[in-house]
Amino acid sequence: MLKFREFLFLYRGFCIIAILGMAGGCSPQQYKADADKEVYNIIDSKWKNSFGQKANYRVSDTAPSPNDVNIAASVPSGAINLAQAAAMATTNNRDYQTRKETLYLSALDLTLTRHQYALQLFGTVDGGYVKKGAGDSREEDVSVSSESGGTFRQILADGTIVSTRLAVDWLRFLTGDPRTSLGSVLSASVTMPLLGSGAGKVEREKLTLAERGVLYQIRNFNRYRQTFVVSIVNDYYRVLQLRDEVANAENNYKIVAESKERLEMEAQAGRRNRFEVDQAEQNMLTAKDSYVSTQQEYEQALDSFKIRLSLPTDANVELDQNELRALENIGITQPDYTLDMAVETALLRRLDLANSADSIDDSLRSVILATDGLGTELNLLGSASVNSKEKTEFDNLQFHRGTYGIGFEADLPFDRKAERNAYRRALINLEQSRRQYENDVEEVKLSVRKAYRQLREAAQRHEIQVKSLNLARSRVESTSLLLEAGRLTTRDLLDSQNALLQAQNNVTAALVDHIIAKLSFFQDVGILQVKPDGMWQER
Numbered sequence: 001m002l003k004f005r006e007f008l009f010l011y012r013g014f015c016i017i018a019i020l021g022m023a024g025g026c027s028p029q030q031y032k033a034d035a036d037k038e039v040y041n042i043i044d045s046k047w048k049n050s051f052g053q054k055a056n057y058r059v060s061d062t063a064p065s066p067n068d069v070n071i072a073a074s075v076p077s078g079a080i081n082l083a084q085a086a087a088m089a090t091t092n093n094r095d096y097q098t099r100k101e102t103l104y105l106s107a108l109d110l111t112l113t114r115h116q117y118a119l120q121l122f123g124t125v126d127g128g129y130v131k132k133g134a135g136d137s138r139e140e141d142v143s144v145s146s147e148s149g150g151t152f153r154q155i156l157a158d159g160t161i162v163s164t165r166l167a168v169d170w171l172r173f174l175t176g177d178p179r180t181s182l183g184s185v186l187s188a189s190v191t192m193p194l195l196g197s198g199a200g201k202v203e204r205e206k207l208t209l210a211e212r213g214v215l216y217q218i219r220n221f222n223r224y225r226q227t228f229v230v231s232i233v234n235d236y237y238r239v240l241q242l243r244d245e246v247a248n249a250e251n252n253y254k255i256v257a258e259s260k261e262r263l264e265m266e267a268q269a270g271r272r273n274r275f276e277v278d279q280a281e282q283n284m285l286t287a288k289d290s291y292v293s294t295q296q297e298y299e300q301a302l303d304s305f306k307i308r309l310s311l312p313t314d315a316n317v318e319l320d321q322n323e324l325r326a327l328e329n330i331g332i333t334q335p336d337y338t339l340d341m342a343v344e345t346a347l348l349r350r351l352d353l354a355n356s357a358d359s360i361d362d363s364l365r366s367v368i369l370a371t372d373g374l375g376t377e378l379n380l381l382g383s384a385s386v387n388s389k390e391k392t393e394f395d396n397l398q399f400h401r402g403t404y405g406i407g408f409e410a411d412l413p414f415d416r417k418a419e420r421n422a423y424r425r426a427l428i429n430l431e432q433s434r435r436q437y438e439n440d441v442e443e444v445k446l447s448v449r450k451a452y453r454q455l456r457e458a459a460q461r462h463e464i465q466v467k468s469l470n471l472a473r474s475r476v477e478s479t480s481l482l483l484e485a486g487r488l489t490t491r492d493l494l495d496s497q498n499a500l501l502q503a504q505n506n507v508t509a510a511l512v513d514h515i516i517a518k519l520s521f522f523q524d525v526g527i528l529q530v531k532p533d534g535m536w537q538e539r
Contacts (some may be wrong), residue, residue: 036062039107045214051351052435055532056090059104060097067532079320082236085309086534087290089232090225092310099224106217113210117155117203153202187385196377196411205369209362218360219351225530232534235305237512240324242298244508249291252482252501256280256287259497263490276490283494324508332459332514335521339452342525346448347441349526356440363430370423377411444524451521458517462510472496472503477508 026034040058055067068091080088090096153163165187193201260280268271303313311317337345347353360380383405479496519536522528529537 018134035108035111038111039104042107042110042214043103043218047218050349051218052225052530053532056096056225056534057100057103057221059100065532067447079315079318080309081320082233082323083533083535085236085319086229086232088309088311088534089228090530090534093228093232093308094310096228097450099228103221110210110214117207155207160193161191162188163190184286188383190380190382192380192382194378194380194408196375198371201369201372201506205365210364212358212362216355219355222530223351226523226528227241227460229530229534229536230516230523232308232514232527233519233536235308236302236319237324237327237515239298239301239305239319241508241512242294242301243319244324245505246291246294246298248501248504249287249294252497253284253287253291255497256284256494260284272490279490279494283498324511327511327515332462332511333518334455334459335518337452337521337525339449342452342521343445343448345527346525350444351526353437353440353444356437360430360433360437363426363433366426367423367430370419370426373419374423375413375415378407381405381407381409404505413483447524451517451524453516455514455521458510460513462507462514465506465510469500469503469507472500476500 003499006387040062043057053067055065058065058068131353153161155161260283263277263280267274267277302318305319306313306315306317385403473497476493479493482492519528522536531537
């Protein structure tokens with residue numbers, strides 16, 4: 001059986017460990033809240049105003065940003081206008097949510113990296129009881145030990161590593177034996193790089209890359225927001241364009257049906273040939289088929305758009321047709337940019353190009369670090385160890401009787417095959433980064449030039465299609481009059497009606513093409529500002 005002192009030792013040890021464990025632990029909700037706070041402090045500190053407004057970037061299971069829009073209270077059960085669609089998309093779209101989570105996780109990874117290279121505190125409690133039997137002898141070999149300690153370690157900006165430990169022997173408290181000493185030992189060490197890439201220089205670069213990685217993700221997220229909003233606006237207007245085509249097809253079918261009935265009556269009166277009625281009937285069937293297929297295409301597009309808004313496909317909603325009428329009232333307006341101004345602005349403002357440029361800096365630092373690794377590595381070492389006074393004065397350290405040391409460690413450049421390869425690889429990576437940046441610059445120029453030409457083309461096409469529509473309307477009117485006068489055939493009337501339908505669809509398509517071309521131009525130039533409600537403005 002255990003002796004009373006030994007039992008008391010184990011009992012107190014278990015109690016202290018349990019108390020410390022309960023005191024240091026937190027609930028899962030507290031851990032989550034702490035992680036969210038640290039992550040968004042990092043994101044907010046790195047988010048510059050030039051990136052875009054700080055809104056709609058928090059993951060769905062955290063408190064929203066003050067700038068976020070509460071779309072749940074503003075969405076009607078019927079028609080959804082463009083502003084509501086943009087707000088719903090930036091709030092609920094699944095791909096958008098994934099992008100927000102990617103940004104969050106990059107900052108979450110940085111919290112651990114910072115923890116590894118920042119001031120780290122460690123606490124340990126060790127205790128043991130060993131009992132050895134003595135065979136036939138009545139004597140037993142019993143040993144009891146216990147020690148606790150605290151340690152911190154930190155890598156400074158220049159790669160210096162600082163480590164300190166304080167160890168306390170608290171056996172007297174556990175056993176209740178005043179004859180047992182309660183002592184402590186303070187030890188410290190410093191490793192400072194003097195030459196080469198020794199000590200903590202390589203580790204410190206990992207922290208730098210992690211810090212810059214979050215900055216790159218913030219830029220990527222804001223660039224994604226721009227392209228995402230343009231895609232939502234494009235899809236919204238394309239659905240309305242199809243709805244307009246359905247209305248045009250329905251109206252055309254009614255007009256063709258009326259023409260067929262009129263021709264039928266004229267044929268019965270002997271004023272028309274029967275084959276003209278057959279032509280009109282065939283054209284009516286074609287118009288009905290076009291109406292049915294266009295209706296099906298519109299409904300399919302609407303259901304697909306519902307998914308982009310994270311709505312169920314059977315939701316009883318539609319898009320507000322007044323948005324298309326408002327677009328017609330605004331008409332065609334061109335941005336006040338020359339091509340050279342647009343290209344120059346894009347080279348300054350494109351966030352993806354900024355990431356590409358910064359990657360050259362990352363590669364250059366790698367070359368410098370690899371260059372340092374080729375030569376002699378020399379580190380300055382310092383150490384200290386201080387004991388407390390004997391017996392009970394464990395908190396009184398005797399610095400005047402401590403042990404101190406200073407020295408150095410050197411790694412001479414006799415075998416540098418791995419370092420040589422790392423240096424050569426770093427040089428190649430640097431050249432690749434430079435070439436990639438040069439290519440990205442040309443790609444940006446190409447996208448801006450293309451967007452600029454498409455914007456001018458869309459404006460010209462809309463002007464042409466409007467003239468074509470006016471001509472088609474006049475043609476239908478004149479053809480109807482000439483047909484009644486017997487100077488034209490039924491085929492001429494049917495052709496003019498088909499031309500009118502095509503012209504109506506072409507005008508709507510050109511109008512939508514222009515607004516999308518304009519937003520794409522703003523996006524490619526880098527001046528599209530996404531507002532908290534998901535809408536946009538030119539920066």
